[in-house]
Amino acid sequence: MTLDVAQLCAQLIRFDTTNRGGGSSEGEREAAEHVAAILQDNGVPPTLLEPAPRRTNVLARIPGTDPSLPAVLVQSHLDVVPADPAEWSFDPFAGEIRDGYVLGRGAVDMKDMAAMTLAVLNRWHVEGRRPRRDVVLAFVADEEDQGVYGAHWLVEHHAAYFTGVEAAISESGGFSFDVDGVRLYPIGTAERGTSHMKLTAVGRAGHGSRKNAQNAVTALVTSLARIAAYEHPVRLTPTVEAFLVGAGKALGVEVDLDDVDGTIARLGPAAKLVENTVRCSTTPTMLQAGYKVNVIPGTATAQLDVRTLPGTIDELEATIDSLLADGVTREFLEHQPAVEAPVDTAWFAAMAEALRDEDPAAVVVPHCLGGGTDAKAFSRLGIHCYGFSPLSLPAGFDYRSMAHGVDERVPVEGLEFGVRVLDRFLSS
Numbered sequence: 001m002t003l004d005v006a007q008l009c010a011q012l013i014r015f016d017t018t019n020r021g022g023g024s025s026e027g028e029r030e031a032a033e034h035v036a037a038i039l040q041d042n043g044v045p046p047t048l049l050e051p052a053p054r055r056t057n058v059l060a061r062i063p064g065t066d067p068s069l070p071a072v073l074v075q076s077h078l079d080v081v082p083a084d085p086a087e088w089s090f091d092p093f094a095g096e097i098r099d100g101y102v103l104g105r106g107a108v109d110m111k112d113m114a115a116m117t118l119a120v121l122n123r124w125h126v127e128g129r130r131p132r133r134d135v136v137l138a139f140v141a142d143e144e145d146q147g148v149y150g151a152h153w154l155v156e157h158h159a160a161y162f163t164g165v166e167a168a169i170s171e172s173g174g175f176s177f178d179v180d181g182v183r184l185y186p187i188g189t190a191e192r193g194t195s196h197m198k199l200t201a202v203g204r205a206g207h208g209s210r211k212n213a214q215n216a217v218t219a220l221v222t223s224l225a226r227i228a229a230y231e232h233p234v235r236l237t238p239t240v241e242a243f244l245v246g247a248g249k250a251l252g253v254e255v256d257l258d259d260v261d262g263t264i265a266r267l268g269p270a271a272k273l274v275e276n277t278v279r280c281s282t283t284p285t286m287l288q289a290g291y292k293v294n295v296i297p298g299t300a301t302a303q304l305d306v307r308t309l310p311g312t313i314d315e316l317e318a319t320i321d322s323l324l325a326d327g328v329t330r331e332f333l334e335h336q337p338a339v340e341a342p343v344d345t346a347w348f349a350a351m352a353e354a355l356r357d358e359d360p361a362a363v364v365v366p367h368c369l370g371g372g373t374d375a376k377a378f379s380r381l382g383i384h385c386y387g388f389s390p391l392s393l394p395a396g397f398d399y400r401s402m403a404h405g406v407d408e409r410v411p412v413e414g415l416e417f418g419v420r421v422l423d424r425f426l427s428s
Contacts, residue, residue, distance in 0.1 A: 003038075004119075005412075005418075005419050006097050006102050007097070007338035008038075008114075009107065009111055011034065012034070013111055015027045015034065015078075017080050017106070018083070018289060020082060020143045021144075023052070025141065025142065025149075028055055028078055029056040030057075031087075032056035036048055036058050038118050038121075038338065039058070044125075046060045047060065047161075051148075055142060056141060057139065057141055057149075059138055059161050060137040060303060061136050062131060062135040063130070064131045064135065064136055065131070066132050066133060067134070070165070071134035071135065072166070072347075073135075073139070073162060073167070073169070073383060074135060075138040075139075075374060075378065076170065076171070077141070078111070078139055078140065078141060078364045079139050079144045080106040080109065082189070083406075086148040088406055090103050090104075090105050095201055097412065101409040101410065103409045104408065104409070108363075108390060108399065108408060109402070109408070110171040112349050112391070112415060114139055116419050120422050121137075124427075126425055128195075134164065136165055138154065138161075146334060148177050149219065149378075150410070151374035152257075152376075167383060168378050168383050169388040170387060171319065171373055171389045172188050172371075172373060173387025173398055174388040174390035174418075175389070175390065175391040175392075176362070177267060177269075179268060182250050182251055184247060184273070184364075184365055185352075185355050186387075187351055187365070187367060187387060188366075188368075190238075190277075190367075190375075191338065191369035191373060192280075192308055192309055192342065193308035193309070193310075193313070193373065193376075194368065195307075197282075197305065197306050197333060198301060198302070198303050198332075199301065199303075199328055200300075200330075202298070202327050202328075203216030203217075203219060203296070203297075203327055207294065208293065208294040208296055209294065214298050216296070216297055217290065217296070219325040219326065220287075222325045223324045223325045226324075227304065228284055232279040232280040232316070235278065237309055238343065239340055239343065243367055244260070246365040246375045247270050250363040251268070252364075253266045254260070254266060273367060276370035280307060280308050281305070284388055285304065285305045286302060286303035288300070288301045289301070293339070303333065322387060336372065336376045337376075337387035339379045340395070342384065343366045350428060351388050352389055354421045354425040354428070355390060357391070358421050359392065359417075364377070369387060373387070390421040391410065391418050393413045396409060
């Protein structure tokens with residue numbers, strides 16, 4: 001029986017796999033068991049692995065017709081970020097299909113990719129086909145936190161499952177982005193590093209009504225104001241430079257690599273795809289201080305969402321240190337370096353060809369992700385990781401606001417397009 005990709009996506013959304021961080025998650029086991037059952041029904045024996053109770057990962061390998069070829073990894077995460085039903089116009093976990101869209105949390109991040117992968121495998125099973133090379137599958141837990149129960153744990157404890165894998169595909173790339181009738185398809189070939197920090201200000205506790213030159217709160221907010229106002233210098237990576245050149249040519253925009261900000265401004269709507277990836281960023285996101293309004297606390301803390309570009313970590317640390325007020329120290333909460341895969345490979349060429357086979361007008365460009373994915377884990381095994389979760393999207397559809405946003409949804413036609421593209425790429 002042929003499985004419908006929209007129904008597969010809706011079924012996955014109905015498993016509430018909310019990851020609240022700190023080791024707390026819901027529904028990952030049930031979703032993993034559902035995926036495993038579909039794999040088994042389609043002739044692909046699954047392996048379920050749990051580093052902790054209910055934090056379930058599903059692995060499988062489909063043998064190719066030519067075992068001499070390097071394998072490809074297709075990886076998806078089954079967990080999602082929280083969704084407050086009071087903010088949504090529909091139930092985020094009902095998995096409805098309405099007005100040409102699949103609705104719900106995870107529709108684009110990233111149960112769509114999981115559903116498209118399963119639909120491709122079902123096609124192969126029904127039609128009696130096999131791929132040319134081994135296809136390794138990983139449906140993992142915990143991507144929406146730090147991956148310690150998912151991809152990073154698998155890499156550290158079960159690396160043998162990925163023997164022979166040369167390249168991997170996953171989320172955040174291969175979607176269409178319409179700019180005045182020009183359809184760009186950015187394929188993720190890089191992503192910024194994640195180096196989140198905690199700042200701690202230590203001062204002298206005292207009465208709120210009295211003068212205090214060692215106020216920890218004042219030292220902390222002074223530091224945060226300096227950090228928030230600081231503009232990090234432009235640092236062009238090969239991926240970002242290739243994006244600017246390729247997108248500029250397609251859009252008829254003058255590209256001046258000595259004036260990157262001016263070039264980005266001329267890209268119009270396409271600026272959203274690159275503006276966050278030409279610099280490091282240090283964004284204050286969390287504050288904690290005090291326990292009573294008339295008491296000056298002895299300590300105050302803050303956390304920074306820090307994203308880095310390759311080769312910039314030493315420069316960034318020195319910059320942060322220069323912006324801290326007296327009595328304020330810093331420490332890393334997480335430190336995962338930036339990753340970058342080569343653009344001039346047969347893998348990238350095959351992805352571009354698969355997109356153009358379905359959309360001859362596709363303009364394929366490399367893309368650097370502003371955030372992070374499980375590519376940071378799998379790249380540690382020497383695997384070239386690409387963001388390639390193909391979708392054809394209607395003009396004006398704000399895809400980038402869907403992930404982690406309210407009223408997340410994905411077009412059914414986009415999913416069907418993605419299945420055809422993935423089938424072409426993985427079969428060839």
